[in-house]
Amino acid sequence: MxxxxxxxxxxxxxxxxxxxxxxxxxxxxxALVALMASVGFAHGDKKHVLGTLEKINADSVVVKQADGxxxxxxxVSGTMYVTRDxxxxxxxxxxxxxxxxxxxxxxxxxxxxxDEIKFSVAGAANAPTASKPN
Amino acid sequence: MKRGTVILLLxxxxxxxxxxxxxxxxxxxxxxxxxxxxxxxxxxxxxRGLAIPANARNEHNPITPSEEALKDARAHFAxxxxxxxxxxxGGDTMYGKGLYPKPPDLRLSQTQKLSxxxxxxxxxxxxxxxxMPAFGGGHGSQEDSWKLVLFIRHLPQLTxxxxxxxxxxxxxxxxxxxxxKEEQDxxxxxxxxxxxxxxxxx
Numbered sequence: 001m002x003x004x005x006x007x008x009x010x011x012x013x014x015x016x017x018x019x020x021x022x023x024x025x026x027x028x029x030x031a032l033v034a035l036m037a038s039v040g041f042a043h044g045d046k047k048h049v050l051g052t053l054e055k056i057n058a059d060s061v062v063v064k065q066a067d068g069x070x071x072x073x074x075x076v077s078g079t080m081y082v083t084r085d086x087x088x089x090x091x092x093x094x095x096x097x098x099x100x101x102x103x104x105x106x107x108x109x110x111x112x113x114x115d116e117i118k119f120s121v122a123g124a125a126n127a128p129t130a131s132k133p134n
Numbered sequence: 135m136k137r138g139t140v141i142l143l144l145x146x147x148x149x150x151x152x153x154x155x156x157x158x159x160x161x162x163x164x165x166x167x168x169x170x171x172x173x174x175x176x177x178x179x180x181x182r183g184l185a186i187p188a189n190a191r192n193e194h195n196p197i198t199p200s201e202e203a204l205k206d207a208r209a210h211f212a213x214x215x216x217x218x219x220x221x222x223x224g225g226d227t228m229y230g231k232g233l234y235p236k237p238p239d240l241r242l243s244q245t246q247k248l249s250x251x252x253x254x255x256x257x258x259x260x261x262x263x264x265x266m267p268a269f270g271g272g273h274g275s276q277e278d279s280w281k282l283v284l285f286i287r288h289l290p291q292l293t294x295x296x297x298x299x300x301x302x303x304x305x306x307x308x309x310x311x312x313x314x315k316e317e318q319d320x321x322x323x324x325x326x327x328x329x330x331x332x333x334x335x336x
Contacts, residue, residue, distance in 0.1 A: 046228070048313075050320050066326055078222070080297055084321045088294040101317040105226070115226075120321040 047112060049073060049102040053119070056094055061117070063100055073104050074113045084120040097122035166234035178235060178264075179244070185262070186255050193251035197280045207285035208296060210278055212303035218265060221300040223289040233265040241290045253283045 049071050055062035060074045081089040094100075100119045104112035162168065170178070197203050212221055218229045223240030230237045238245050245253075257279040258270030269279060306314070320326045 048317070050317065050326050078224070080294060082298055082301075084318070086298060086302065088298040090294075099321050099323070101321060118317065118321060120323075 045106060046115070047104045047106055049100075049104060049112070051100065052122075053094060053096050053098045053100055056091075056096060061094070061100070061102075061114070063102065071112070073102050074107075074111055076113045079114045080116040082116060082118045084118065089119075094119060095122060166232060168234065170235045175235070182256075182261055186252050190255040191249055191251045193249075193254060195250040195254070195280050195283050197277065197284055199284055203281050203284055204288055206278075207281040207288075208300050209303045211282060211285050212300035213305060214269070215282070216300065216304055221297050221304070222292055223286070229265075235264055237265065240286055245286065246290065250280075250283050250287075253286055254279055257282055 049063050049065065051063040051065040051071070053061055054064040054070055058075075060072050062070050062072050064070050075091065079091075081091060081093060083089050083093075094117070098119045098121055100117055102112075102114050102118075103116045104114050107113055211219075216227070218227060218233065218237050219225055219240060220227045220230060225231075225237040225239055240246075248256075254276075256266065258268060258276070260266045260268035270276070316326065
């Protein structure tokens with residue numbers, strides 16, 4: 001139930017229950033007639049995978065993590081390959097045994113696509129680099 | 135068909151659309167995670183087009199293209215724009231994906247077909263009701279904005295070396311810096327406290 005004003009004086013419509021809320025919703029709906037809601041959702045979360053390269057395929061790499069589990073990450077056209085000292089590289093520069101840090105985007109099917117693969121050549125991991133860590 | 139019947143049909147159609155939109159909004163809410171419908175995208179682009187004054191549309195870029203100007207613009211873009219647009223202009227970033235509407239892929243024709251003057255005007259004045267702020271009016275020089283126009287033209291040809299260079303210019307908070315340090319330590323051969331699942335980050 002709603003009452004207009006207070007003590008007979010003009011004023012806003014005040015409701016004792018949820019009617020006030022409903023009225024606001026209806027007004028909002030009328031103002032938003034042109035909008036059609038969509039069911040598509042973006043996925044902004046990223047994952048990062050640290051480990052040793054176990055397998056290199058044409059369209060994916062398999063990384064063995066410190067806990068012993070292996071994770072496959074897909075390679076896509078936009079995948080960046082970057083050396084430990086921050087230089088651009090390419091897929092053919094990767095080798096099994098390299099340490100890698102992969103920044104990846106989860107796909108709807110739960111697979112991962114690599115945005116960036118940073119790597120250090122196996123056996124050269126402890127060598128000093130000229131660049132400072134970011 | 136009589137005029138009255140046509141009007142009645144249009145009213146019924148409008149009411150039907152309103153009810154459908156209302157039910158959809160009540161059911162799904164107004165989440166910014168949603169993807170704008172084709173109708174909204176079309177309307178927004180047309181409104182944006184109308185919002186740019188005709189004289190601004192015809193302005194020419196006074197900056198002569200050069201490697202130095204592009205280098206400045208890459209650093210500027212990486213520092214100020216890439217959080218939403220991404221270094222490559224694709225918009226595939228945490229902020230970009232969370233905006234409504236999403237930032238356009240700057241490499242595609244919908245952006246590239248805009249005139250230099252239109253791009254400059256958008257950088258300087260922003261776009262209302264979107265996440266695009268106005269960078270003009272004291273926030274930076276117009277020369278920087280014109281250099282950004284040059285860079286936007288260059289985006290479809292952006293090289294991997296340039297993307298790697300831009301990564302160093304991206305703003306990073308303490309959490310990102312700590313994460314980078316952990317990753318560099320790992321690449322140097324130090325052990326890592328690896329979680330059972332791939333770590334989550336932005």
